Amino acid sequence: MNDRILLVSNVQLNPYVRLLADGLQAAGASVRLVSGLSLPSLLVNRRRGLDVIHLHWLELLYASPRPIVSAWRLGMILLTLAAARVWGIKVVYTVHNLAQHERRTPRLNDWGNRALFRLATALHVHDAVTARALAPWASKVYIVPHGTYIGAYPNTTDRAAARARLGLSDAGVVYLFLGGVRPYKGLELLLDAFRTVDDPQARLLVAGHAHRPDYAAAIAALADRDVRVRLLLRHAPDDELQFFFQASDACLLPYRAVTTSGAALLALSFGCPIVAPRLGPFPELAADGRGLLFEPDSVDDLARALRVVCQVNHAAAQAACLAYAQTLAWPTLAQAHLAAYQARR
Template sequence: MNIYFIKFESNYHYVRLIIKGLKQKGVTVRKTTYPSPMSSFSIAVNGGVFHINWPEFYYKMGKGLIKMLVSIMLALSLIISMMIMRFLFGIRVVFSLHNLLPHNSERRWLDRIVYSAVIFCSSSVICHCIKAKELINEHYPTYSGKVIVIPHPNFMGVYGDKMNKYEMRDILNLPQDVYIYIFFGKVRAYKGIKELVKEFREVGGTEDRLLIVGSDDGTGYIEEIKRIAGDDERIMIRGIWVLDEFVNLYMSCADCLVLPYRDILTSGGVLLSAQYCIPLVAPAIGCIPEQVDGRMAVLYDEGGLGDALRRIKGLKEREVIEGSRAVMERTALDVVTNRLIEDVYGGGEELSC
């Protein structure tokens, strides 16, 4: 049997990791297009499971009346193709639901229709924690029996090893004898970076630094953050896209990772703190409390970011390392892949080549 992934989605680390894990288990992996009658027929002839992650990539078109009409047409095409795939050809469909609805959506009503339809057409819906399953059952109660909890795999093997902190600071032209909080990742409004800058300006000490690293993809959001930072020299903003091979440089130079999401269900980013054994500051929302270990993180409720930035310095290095190792063990790619094969795709014996 074959497992089919969408070619465009395979550019994203989650899908690339799953494909890597499946191939290591001897499972045949193929890439295809977003659902269409032709691709559905091909999968039906060859036999296999179709795994989709982000249906919005197919129909999301931006603002404006014309783009809205095109989005609606593409969404309808996707829904019809999914129904043909599932109910005409009898193909097993798996949907990894990373968020209840897409981030930064212009048309949440359309997203809700599409997500409901994709869940309806799916044999199994994967989420990454028990809280996510509860929220999915709350938002899509008709389909609660399809939801399976499988953790998000960590990024071991994707990014480089941890390096010497002080050597990395030299390379990146960062000060040595300071405590560096780092925000790392795509710069988006829902990630709460403005709030982080404001809180840091209030609670950060003279020997503290806030390093913000990531691209806003031309939205201008970084300029807004710079205006809030003002002339505070403790705040260093690098609006760049960091290639995979350089991620370990930035993670190695930091004392603490801060991901102050305003809204999130699943975050692959929180697993970076475990991989590099640095403490994490994040809100106690979505899957984050289940993804991390209490020994390596300070999680906060609404309004508690400033206090968390202070408290994180009190964590003991040994406990951070032990907590990080525990997270890495339970999110290992081998563990996740075995669960997918046994609980989602239909059984290890059937899938081996």
């Protein structure tokens, strides 16, 4: 069967959906990518032929600064999906997040999730932990891991060149926090833990856009307490990611809550081991030499993990990370998605 699939996502910076589309097309499907969904657009796509609507990040599709507008947008999306089901079009939803990161409209988010979970033909999750969290909808759930980012970004540098580019010494451990600077990611916890690392040559790179100016100011004030912290509160362009990851001994993910971590897969795809809490997907991702774990919300245990990083064989850890990321090729994962689409009615 030559599936005709509509992938719906308005996320621009993360290439996840584009990589999935490429994998599906390589597997023989016909794929269109759109940034939103409405009844008129559904009618157009239905006339072209449509078998599956696969949505991503519902909370971003309806988000607005005004809650009443968010509620209206969500209602229209759900109405459109209900019409799709009546017309025999399958609806698949990838559960990237169970809750909004900033919990701006938690009741609306929870209601929207429940409504979509009922409407959906299938619910895609990346790991067994999330599947267990969706136990009431177990008959709809299927697991396909998050795919690799190998090849999705430039990666032509090495450790020495990357450190030189960033003005870092060849000596000393370099820790990296990279991505959107947001409260749920636990950066305050990390800065507290890093201050306890007794190594004057150690460096902590914090690179990413801060979504809220007040939070950026609070993080800057904490970072100013330690001259070993380099704070770059801006978006890191695609061609710069390689320098941050190749220069670093570990990517730090001190999240307070997590469902899926594309950031972890990104680090592993650059051969950079992770340090993360024992939450959600992290124990599996950090296994077999790919990273270190710490107890959630524990400054002391995170500090312990940071000290252990300097004892890790970096070359062996890098090889383990890359070997794992290579098992997550998108064409292979796309075949599993297609099988899941076709198994649902």
